[in-house]
Amino acid sequence: MTIEVNGVEITHHAINIESAHHKRPDLDPREAQEQAALALTLRELLRQRALQLDLEVPEDDSDDQALDAVIDRLIELEVDIPQADEATCRRWFEQNPDHFRTPDLAEVRHILVAGHPEDLEEREQARQTAEGLIRQLQADPAAFPALATAHSRCPSSEQGGLLGQVSRGETVPEFEDAVLRLPVGLAPQPIKTRYGFHVVEVLQRIPGTALPFEAVHERIAEYLEAVSRQRALNQYLRLLVGEADIKGIQLDGDTTPLTQ
Incomplete structure (x- = not known):
């Protein structure tokens, strides 16, 4: 399996190395390879977008930590992640009372x-x-x-x-x-x-008892913001996929789970 992202090649060897990070007992080797290929494709798309914005992308492809930092900065600049205000958190709390009880x-x-x-x-x-x-x-x-x-x-x-x-x-x-x-x-x-x-x-x-909103406000906010971040990041990645010339992997921007 060889992939090209706007003319940049992702080799079968690189996918094999990456697949080690996706192995799980419930996942067969082929699925691990597919997830690795998807992860590297998206990573390359983000790297290229960072270059377009003149961010300091590391020249060494193996410097994963440095590239992760650049991608974090890219997302900070380009992805609008709604914050969960108190009213939103309280509404979630009221709609999901069973989530906020001490255990039976x-x-x-x-x-x-x-x-x-x-x-x-x-x-x-x-x-x-x-x-x-x-x-x-x-x-x-x-x-x-x-x-x-x-x-x-x-x-x-x-x-x-x-x-x-x-x-x-x-x-x-x-x-x-x-x-x-x-x-x-x-x-x-x-x-x-x-x-x-x-x-x-x-x-x-x-029997368990209901927890007050004040005791779980922070936990609700963290959860809702994580959901918002995932949704916004998916939308952003679909946009990059739609604008890119990608060969060797099938990405359907409407149905493919673009982030893991």
Whole structure:
């Protein structure tokens, strides 16, 4: 893959080097190459525009930091990024109340009966054991700490199964999704996760509370300005693409995601 931007060549070798910065576990090598080609094309467009404005573009193409500084200056000069005033921030706050709450909490204790997800026989045995433990606890709730110490394969077994307060992002999603919906008390069915089956008792629920605007004003402003910057930069890059002679890569100014 060789690309030309207004007669300036971007070599296959350069794209290969750049692709190392775009590799992710969920991205195959071809997609990484495409993203690298796009990034270098846009970078070259910005470099050329900086030259047109007589900015001090480094002669050494490998001086990425110096070129980044020039591109930042170019964007500062040519891209109008609207600022998020207080009224805009307050309107966003009022339209998105669920974004600005303290997290829901559940104080929980559990017994993890381990079962490997690929061992169907072990998983079934774990499920049956967990259901048996629930029946024992329904008859004798005070037995929870002793049963956790004897059966749980979680380090919390040393504290009688006590996990403390659980909120989103602290355990595996499938556990949180179930626990944060449960009422206070012993769950009548075990919770299945990638680790096995959990016997769960919710000791206390602490619902999240709404945060005041003053506590999140700065965070909202940063978010809205980042969105505005991305939108304005995309529009600017589409303009440069539309005016340029680009060969070797297909850029559709209306649909191509020009920035990553």
